[in-house]
Amino acid sequence: MSLQAVLFDMDGVIVDTEPLHRKAYFKTFNQLEIEVSEELYTSFTGASTKRVCETLISEFNLSHTHEEITYIKRTHFKDYFYNDEEFDLIPGVRKLIEHYYENGIKLIVASSASMTTINMVFEKFGLENYFTGKISGADLKESKPHPEIFLLAAEIAGKSLEKCMVIEDSTNGILAAHRANIFCAAYKSEHSHNQDYRLANIVVSDYAELEIDEISKFFQ
Missing domain, CATH: 1.10.150 (DNA polymerase; domain 1)
Structure with a gap:
């Protein structure tokens, strides 16, 4: 794999x-x-x-x-x-994060949110230990759909682009991954509106579809 x-x-x-x-x-x-x-x-x-x-x-x-x-x-x-009692992690994402972590896959968050918000989320939901790095687009010169954030994330992970996968849910994020030449899985939830998934390599609406056995065929 x-x-x-x-x-x-x-x-x-x-x-x-x-x-x-x-x-x-x-x-x-x-x-x-x-x-x-x-x-x-x-x-x-x-x-x-x-x-x-x-x-x-x-x-x-x-x-x-x-x-x-x-x-x-x-x-x-x-x-x-x-x-707010309704605020929680997206269904299935904690299980997916743990699954990757247990299988030795490097995890990086590459978000347009401010580092303050990223840290608040990581602290509230106890995600810190699973991730090798965090990048806030707010600290970069270019923002998505520019590929800079994902190229930097791959560099921090220390892995070549063809061994990386991006998980995105927005038109701009998918375009940024495409421009970075990184395999992109688009997550389409019931809350996703008016996003363009055409440039994604695969589109899923359940995170179980991104477990290693499911996607290994794309990474031979």
């Missing part, structure tokens, strides 16, 4: 923080006394908190700075992160 490293995206693959971000944003909008339409909120998908806050300031003529709004939003997010 020549699969030697798995490079995990985090949001939508290990956890789904989108519902928490949504609750935190809408609580922030209430606090700022602004009415944000679903259409405007949808346009924020994939944008940094700073950019969202700047948009709100210009759109609603707010007197706050983007730092002040970011602080309010992050405070609400943290509260939901630790106290």
Whole structure:
């Protein structure tokens, strides 16, 4: 079996923080006394908190700075992160992580999330011991769909590209893996909307399909 490293995206693959971000944003909008339409909120998908806050300031003529709004939003997010009872790991992912770890496969997280959020997730769910490395796209020059994050992850794992696999759930992440020439498994959940899986090597909706026996045929 020549699969030697798995490079995990985090949001939508290990956890789904989108519902928490949504609750935190809408609580922030209430606090700022602004009415944000679903259409405007949808346009924020994939944008940094700073950019969202700047948009709100210009759109609603707010007197706050983007730092002040970011602080309010992050405070609400943290509260939901630790106290929202529905927030958990994506079904089956812990079992898959343990399965790879027990079989000596190097695991790296390569996420666009901030390192603060990555560390919060790792601490809350006790994932630290399984992973060799963590990369936050926020610390890199280029962001997905640029391949930089996955090339760096393969380097940290110390494995050649053809012995690595990326697990992604977004169009940009799949494109980044494709551009890095790394085998990509797309995870399609019930929460995945409007993502393009055409460039993925395989598409699964159950993590059991990514166990070593299932995918070894791709890594001869």
